[in-house]
Amino acid sequence: MKNRLVAIFSLIVGLITAQQQAYYQQEASYKMEIDVDAANYSYHGNQEIKYTNNSPDELSVVYFHLYWNAFKPNSLMDQRVQNQGKNADGRLTEFGSSKLASIPKNEEGSQTVNWIKQNGKLLKFEVQETIMKVYLNEKIKPNSTTTFTMDWDSVVPKQIRRSGRNNREGVDMTMTQWFPKLAEYDYDGWATFDYVGREFHAPFADFDVTIKIDKDYVIGAGGILENPSEVKGYTENPTIKTDKNDKATWRFTAKNILDFAWAADKDYSVETFIVPDGPKVNFVYQKSEKTQFWSEAQPYITKYFQLMNATFGRYVYPTYSFVQGGDGGMEYGMCTMILGEARSLEGLLGLMIHEGAHSWYQQMLATNESTKPWLDEGFTSYAEDFVMNALFPKDDMPNPFYNAIQSYVRFVKSGKEEPAVWLADHHDNGTAYTVASYTKGELFLVELGYIVGEENLSKILKKYYQDWNLKHPTDRDFLHIAQQISGMDLKWFHHYWINTTKTIDYAIKDVKYNDDSTTITLVNNGEVPMPIDFSIFTKDKKTVNYHIPLNMMRTPKTKDYFGDFQTLNYWNWTTKEYTLTIPYKKSDLQILGIDFSQRLADVNPENNFLEVK
Structure with a gap:
């Protein structure tokens, strides 16, 4: 009887635990x-929120x-920049000091709540x-509204980062x-990270936004403009x-998005085009010699949406707007x-494609970028390099991600690397944050493709989208699909890769040429164990x-994707060396080496190859 009671109790606890951990997401309107x-x-x-x-x-x-409260002297953002000194984000500093510290009183940002009711x-x-912490009169019970x-x-702040007035490109108001x-x-509780300059997280929500502004202004925004014939810029001869x-x-109006953002300027022009079987796209910008590449970008953006839809999953919303905001780039x-303003068409498209790809990795697959920035910035960077390589192929690159690997290797050798697992705003060095979140996040997928094979990686990314679009996945959810x-x-x-700064460093240690074969000894000089793709190139030009x-x-x-291969015995992660013998003698061989595809993020790749002489 006692054992039966224990079993029943264990079952109840298991059911309660499963219920507690069951996925849910909040809704807002x-x-x-x-x-x-x-x-x-x-x-x-004023707003009503259900x-x-x-x-x-x-x-x-x-x-x-209340993000705009950060844009003033001695704010948390200002303190963070001052404490970081020369390691701070360069966009927040000027002549070695925080730009926030010198904002005039009449240009400080503020969001002053007069009252809130439930x-x-x-x-x-x-x-x-x-x-802002709000104490409720009526508790919100589960499954209630x-x-x-x-x-x-x-007050719209002076533009220091992303939001603000009168930015350096002359846009009057960037309202983000x-x-x-x-x-x-x-399940992790309230996402209440202070805003000190980086990332965001929010529930999916519907928006119905009415904006009254001087009639000479043109607005660019996310969402659907419901009255284009009554405002400036979107139709000929509007009333x-x-x-x-x-x-x-x-x-x-907009449904099921994370945030609503807009910008307003009297000199905006609007160009609209429709992607076949895709969204209506708006370009909202100031036409000038400095923005001449916007019109040329249209056919590339059409191909971009088509490539993204085919490779990573369909863009689910009816419209998308690229708006000249005047500072870097940020997705909403x-x-x-x-x-x-851009120096080249390729430069403009690189920025458009990166920020647009956040529609997949952060907007539709809405990870918490404050706690896992590598999941959105890194995956977005992967998509950016994939698409840019398709639009502007480079014959001198062995794969689309080669430059990202080189960038990572260079920074590792600086000794300043910080783990990708750190919270977005809590990196000590601005460049270290960039490498951890953008570069190592991108290489997470590159190395994963090296491990599981590119066909499997493609299936994983599509399944990730299929299971989690318009939800809030975590890296655990992604890893479950990958496995x-x-x-x-x-x-x-x-x-x-995510929790440490340990590195990959494999090498060819020794080669012994036998009468009718060759014996190669490989060594793991690094701290990260990996599978190894080893290849030879013969004198008769066969790989x-x-x-x-x-x-x-x-x-x-x-x-x-590099073709057929022979699978050898496992290399135990505890063993530093591995020996293989191949049925080719010295006179047969021209080149032998580790990772001909050059996807392995090896920090010392120069000892991975050997030319047989």
């Missing part, structure tokens, strides 16, 4: 009315982000710079991270309707803000490939 005072770079806003708690937890507080009743709240209403005033936005709540203050009304729901499709154990690789699987994989790869 915003309805906003915004009145812009363009002359004073400010606006008044918030659905799909978690199993009862919520007694909610949190909002179901019509006022709520108590406290503002912790860029985070509540309604918040809010009234606030904002511009409204009080609900924080995400998931602009104005109120008593000579303001036009713009209305945008159904749009991106980018620098408009499922490849049949391999890959936890060791994820650990070494012969061998695959040495790593024992921790448990299953060897069966195919790859």
